[in-house]
Amino acid sequence: MRDDRKFARFYSEEDLSNEKSDALLTFFISENLAQPRSKYQFAIVTKGGDLIGSCGIRLEADQQASVGCELGREWQKKGYALEAGSAMLAFGFEQQGVHRIYAETISENKAAIRLCKILGMRHEALFLENRYFQNRWGSTCVGLETTLLVHRCRVVTVPATSMSVQPGFAARTQAGNPRID
Known part of the structure; x- marks a missing residue:
């Protein structure tokens, strides 16, 4: 996944190294x-x-949390990221408070x-040229956010896919059931 040049364009060279991958896994x-x-x-697995x-x-502090997702390019645009993102929001709001x-x-x-935006998040800020990576300055969208109230009022239709989200190496979240044990 990280060897894919198009995928790698949003990551620093350090983030793409085998050493960094090993350190992150540990x-x-x-x-x-x-x-x-x-x-x-x-882990997102089929x-x-x-x-x-x-x-x-x-x-984070004060009942805040940040989320992130990465998906191999051949699996993009098939509903996997939407399903994983929906599961992350449900886990954060419904199970973590x-x-x-x-x-x-x-x-x-x-x-x-x-x-x-499909997940119900709104854009709050754009920091211009605040991050240096891949030998250039890039801008960052920060505060693509949603709150518990928006989450409770919004219904996102998640397509049925053949995936599961695995926390650590334990429980599985099956498609259509955004519950994480």
């Missing part, structure tokens, strides 16, 4: 054992067991921005 495994737990990273991406939620969830992305990542 970090995610250790966070799975933390008590109390504030960081959740989930029902056949193929790893196709990951998604996560980071619990979060009041506000936000996402941050490079302003050129139109697919991520579109996904956030």
